[in-house]
Amino acid sequence: MRLKVFLAIMLVLVVLPNIAHTEPNLDSVAERHYDQAFLERSEAYHAPRISSFILRSVIQLVVLWGFALLLAPKLFSHGSHRIPNWVRRWIGLTVAWGLSLLIRIPFTAHAFSRAREFGLRHDSWGSFAMDWAQGAAIQWVLVSVVGLCLLGFLGQGRRFGWAMAGTLISVLACAYAYVAPIVIDPLFNQIRPLEESELRTEVVHLVQQSGLELEGVWVADASRRTRAVNAYFTGFGSSRRVVLYDTLIDTLPKDEALLVVAHELGHWQKQHVNKGLLMGLVATFAGLALAQFLMNRVARRQGSSPLKNLTSPAWAPVAYAVYVSVFLLSLPVSNSISRAMETEADQVALKLIQTPDVFIDAKVRMAKQNLSNVNPPRWVEVIFFTHPSNVRRIALAEAGL
Numbered sequence: 001m002r003l004k005v006f007l008a009i010m011l012v013l014v015v016l017p018n019i020a021h022t023e024p025n026l027d028s029v030a031e032r033h034y035d036q037a038f039l040e041r042s043e044a045y046h047a048p049r050i051s052s053f054i055l056r057s058v059i060q061l062v063v064l065w066g067f068a069l070l071l072a073p074k075l076f077s078h079g080s081h082r083i084p085n086w087v088r089r090w091i092g093l094t095v096a097w098g099l100s101l102l103i104r105i106p107f108t109a110h111a112f113s114r115a116r117e118f119g120l121r122h123d124s125w126g127s128f129a130m131d132w133a134q135g136a137a138i139q140w141v142l143v144s145v146v147g148l149c150l151l152g153f154l155g156q157g158r159r160f161g162w163a164m165a166g167t168l169i170s171v172l173a174c175a176y177a178y179v180a181p182i183v184i185d186p187l188f189n190q191i192r193p194l195e196e197s198e199l200r201t202e203v204v205h206l207v208q209q210s211g212l213e214l215e216g217v218w219v220a221d222a223s224r225r226t227r228a229v230n231a232y233f234t235g236f237g238s239s240r241r242v243v244l245y246d247t248l249i250d251t252l253p254k255d256e257a258l259l260v261v262a263h264e265l266g267h268w269q270k271q272h273v274n275k276g277l278l279m280g281l282v283a284t285f286a287g288l289a290l291a292q293f294l295m296n297r298v299a300r301r302q303g304s305s306p307l308k309n310l311t312s313p314a315w316a317p318v319a320y321a322v323y324v325s326v327f328l329l330s331l332p333v334s335n336s337i338s339r340a341m342e343t344e345a346d347q348v349a350l351k352l353i354q355t356p357d358v359f360i361d362a363k364v365r366m367a368k369q370n371l372s373n374v375n376p377p378r379w380v381e382v383i384f385f386t387h388p389s390n391v392r393r394i395a396l397a398e399a400g401l
């Protein structure tokens with residue numbers, strides 16, 4: 001009961017003011033920088049994507065909870081002496097994850113087909129399927145390793161099982177953040193250092209100006225599947241790096257490409273990867289402590305269900321359903337933290353570059369090329385957007401003009 005009151009207060013304090021807030025000035029920013037044809041085309045592309053995400057999430061939650069609460073307890077009601085318990089847990093996890101994957105297939109294929117229709121993707125169905133299968137395989141390994149560790153620790157019912165599980169997850173998360181740019185990213189793109197060029201010389205100059213040590217500026221061959229322009233900051237410790245899409249280097253004028261680098265340097269300067277990792281770890285420890293508390297409570301109330309036994313593999317699909325639910329419900333919170341970081345990085349970029357009009361030109365050009373949802377309804381931005389909307393970013397630069 002106390003938990004429900006807490007959640008209700010959080011909802012009122014965090015989500016509602018964000019959604020209720022209306023900003024007519026953003027509409028005028030949109031009208032000044034984009035023509036009606038672009039805004040309509042963007043709306044036509046994005047509106048179905050949002051409804052499709054909501055529909056997919058609802059189906060996923062119904063199927064995962066249905067499997068976890070109705071079917072899995074029957075499947076795992078008898079102990080088996082032949083199959084070790086961890087293998088049965090792993091089967092429970094894999095089936096839950098597999099169901100969720102099957103639900104995503106038609107949605108993902110439809111999204112890819114629409115991206116092709118709107119000229120945003122030009123890779124073949126074969127290479128798309130290959131990328132998708134690779135991504136799914138990596139996810140399956142992560143779900144198996146992390147899920148089995150968690151269930152192993154929490155299932156023992158020891159008082160500090162959550163702390164041990166949290167420590168292990170922290171180590172795995174840091175290791176993943178470190179190796180992802182070196183091991184995972186190259187599976188999807190060829191990533192090479194930015195060659196000697198005028199752009200590189202200016203990037204090095206910009207980095208010196210920002211007072212940071214250059215650990216690497218890399219280029220990913222994104223052009224083989226998309227014409228969208230992008231750049232990202234990734235890695236941890238000595239693996240941290242700025243990665244630019246080759247599309248960005250090829251299609252953006254140099255000063256606009258530099259602005260994108262300056263934004264990524266903003267993430268670097270403000271330590272966003274480290275902060276994000278730290279917040280993630282605090283949330284993980286808190287979530288695991290709560291999970292352990294709830295598992296013990298639920299187990300005590302079960303009559304004949306296998307869930308009365310904390311070591312039962314029937315807990316595996318429950319754990320996966322909880323994970324997906326928490327992920328979806330926490331989107332407004334995690335995305336509002338992400339948007340705050342993006343705004344900080346924009347502010348650093350504007351300070352470094354000192355030319356707000358270049359910032360605005362770059363944002364408009366990138367939005368047109370990426371067919372971005374430039375001025376979404378506020379609730380869409382709050383729930384789904386990892387970056388502030390395009391017009392909000394332009395308004396930030398205009399405020400400094």
Ligand SMILES: [Zn+2]
Pocket residue numbers: 263264267342345
């Ligand atoms: Zn950013």
